[in-house]
Amino acid sequence: MYPRSFDYIAPASLEDAVRELGNAEFAKVMAGGMSLIPLMKLRLLSPDLVVDIGRIGGLGEIEDTGDHLSIGALVRHRDTASSDVVPTALRQAASWTGDVQVRNRGTTCGAVAHADVAADQPAAVLALGATMVARGPSGIREIPSDEFFVDALTSALAPDEILTEIRIPKRGGGSAYDKLGRRGGHTDYAVAGAAAWVTVSDGAVTDARVALTGVGTKPELARAAMEAIVGTDGSEGAVRAASERATEGITVIEDLYGSVEYKTHLAKVMVRRALTQALTEARS
Amino acid sequence: MQVSMTVNRRAVTADVEPRMLLVHFLREELGLTGTHIGCETSYCGACTVLVDGRTTKSCTMLAVQADGAEILTVEGLAQDGQLHPVQEGFWERHGLQCGYCTPGMIMSAVGLLQENANPTEDEIRHGIEGNLCRCTGYHNIVRAIEYAAAKMRGEEPPPPEWEHEEVIA
Numbered sequence: 001m002y003p004r005s006f007d008y009i010a011p012a013s014l015e016d017a018v019r020e021l022g023n024a025e026f027a028k029v030m031a032g033g034m035s036l037i038p039l040m041k042l043r044l045l046s047p048d049l050v051v052d053i054g055r056i057g058g059l060g061e062i063e064d065t066g067d068h069l070s071i072g073a074l075v076r077h078r079d080t081a082s083s084d085v086v087p088t089a090l091r092q093a094a095s096w097t098g099d100v101q102v103r104n105r106g107t108t109c110g111a112v113a114h115a116d117v118a119a120d121q122p123a124a125v126l127a128l129g130a131t132m133v134a135r136g137p138s139g140i141r142e143i144p145s146d147e148f149f150v151d152a153l154t155s156a157l158a159p160d161e162i163l164t165e166i167r168i169p170k171r172g173g174g175s176a177y178d179k180l181g182r183r184g185g186h187t188d189y190a191v192a193g194a195a196a197w198v199t200v201s202d203g204a205v206t207d208a209r210v211a212l213t214g215v216g217t218k219p220e221l222a223r224a225a226m227e228a229i230v231g232t233d234g235s236e237g238a239v240r241a242a243s244e245r246a247t248e249g250i251t252v253i254e255d256l257y258g259s260v261e262y263k264t265h266l267a268k269v270m271v272r273r274a275l276t277q278a279l280t281e282a283r284s
Numbered sequence: 285m286q287v288s289m290t291v292n293r294r295a296v297t298a299d300v301e302p303r304m305l306l307v308h309f310l311r312e313e314l315g316l317t318g319t320h321i322g323c324e325t326s327y328c329g330a331c332t333v334l335v336d337g338r339t340t341k342s343c344t345m346l347a348v349q350a351d352g353a354e355i356l357t358v359e360g361l362a363q364d365g366q367l368h369p370v371q372e373g374f375w376e377r378h379g380l381q382c383g384y385c386t387p388g389m390i391m392s393a394v395g396l397l398q399e400n401a402n403p404t405e406d407e408i409r410h411g412i413e414g415n416l417c418r419c420t421g422y423h424n425i426v427r428a429i430e431y432a433a434a435k436m437r438g439e440e441p442p443p444p445e446w447e448h449e450e451v452i453a
């Protein structure tokens with residue numbers, strides 16, 4: 001299975017890469033290629049130009065700057081999954097992305113830029129309140145995660161912008177991600193998944209963010225569940241009550257892997273599990 | 285475009301179209317047909333090779349991306365007529381039936397044992413999650429990898445199950 005013919009370039013710098021993106025009618029950034037190459041082989045995508053960012057230096061690092069963590073564009077799923085500084089939710093999401101070979105090449109930034117409706121790491125970065133740093137022809141732009149995921153396979157990135165880094169604020173608390181994979185357990189894309197981040201003070205939940213994947217048309221905040229858990233004691237009953245509201249205000253979409261009813265139910269289960277684990281971590 | 289890489293410790297240079305996949309480069313340009321094509325959709329792992337030491341589905345990588353890389357395929361495992369311990373394990377523990385998945389399975393096992401010299405059964409099963417086998421039910425593949433792991437640690441491999449009394453009884 002061959003993709004259609006295309007031109008290929010592997011620039012050595014971000015400036016060159018951004019310039020090249022502007023030089024073709026339909027150019028595509030390639031990082032790990034784990035989503036782009038399958039789509040090109042199926043000829044669902046046929047770019048004129050592939051700009052491979054894989055040879056640009058300085059993008060492969062996870063850096064702790066003091067107030068945030070920076071995940072560079074070439075940090076692979078395996079690096080994110082095995083990091084001891086990345087928050088639990090994103091670590092778990094990366095460790096359950098695809099299989100060993102996919103994690104060896106695919107990048108965290110690529111998974112986020114790709115914005116698949118059932119992908120793992122987008123939900124985690126959304127729950128962690130990350131900021132996406134994009135570089136385009138007119139410079140650098142910061143996009144809050146709440147505005148980043150626009151629709152299925154559609155992010156706020158312009159075609160000539162490169163996601164250079166994901167910044168995760170270091171706000172303490174605890175986080176977790178859980179999913180039911182399409183092949184059972186944690187394997188493959190999420191039939192439904194949830195990421196949660198919480199802070200606890202004097203026994204009360206002071207802040208929370210919960211994000212769903214595989215459920216609606218994009219990775220989305222479960223705002224009703226977030227509101228319901230904040231201010232409670234985070235007890236089993238409080239978590240259960242909040243998770244009951246997992247899909248409130250969200251349009252649940254049926255797909256090959258589940259009906260609306262099934263996904264609604266799974267979303268509640270996943271929110272309950274993610275919140276429970278995140279609270280345990282926040283209290284420890 | 286011109287690409288140069290090392291394949292099984294041998295330097296190769298060739299002119300390829302950007303759309304040529306690494307697996308086609310290995311099979312058709314270099315004649316290394318040990319690397320199989322199963323699904324072509326990035327799922328089965330039959331095409332797994334090591335790229336700079338990491339297991340990679342060669343149907344999901346362009347040959348041009350491998351420019352400058354070090355590639356190891358199943359043909360490069362045996363040295364001086366001596367099978368690699370993982371190959372030996374598949375032979376000794378009947379880790380294959382039709383053999384279609386075997387080259388990819390072996391390369392994934394090599395990658396796994398490089399990172400974890402003493403994996404548990406669970407770690408082995410998760411370590412080969414990117415490789416599908418339609419014949420064996422994975423049981424003897426796991427035993428083959430356990431055999432290889434023991435050998436590579438310089439230990440005596442566990443005896444084959446068919447020599448266990450409870451299996452015979």
Ligand SMILES: Cc1cc2nc3c(=O)[nH]c(=O)nc-3n(C[C@H](O)[C@H](O)[C@H](O)COP(=O)(O)OP(=O)(O)OC[C@H]3O[C@@H](n4cnc5c(N)ncnc54)[C@H](O)[C@@H]3O)c2cc1C
Nearest residue numbers: 031032033034035036098106107110111119120163188189
């Ligand atoms: C067998 C298999 C199983 C998988 N299972 C899962 C799974 O369980 N869960 C899951 O979430 N994903 C899964 N994936 C997808 C995988 O996670 C991909 O690695 C990821 O979606 C894309 O990352 P990449 O670096 O490979 O990006 P690429 O494939 O190179 O690019 C993907 C898209 O993002 C764009 N892009 C990439 N990087 C950037 C950037 N820095 N700036 C701007 N645009 C960019 C590209 O232009 C392209 O449109 C699976 C893939 C395979 C092949």
Ligand code: FES
Nearest residue numbers: 322323324329343
């Ligand atoms: S042929 Fe490459 S994964 Fe199946």
Ligand code: FES
Nearest residue numbers: 381382417418419
């Ligand atoms: S031995 Fe036949 S597919 Fe694995």
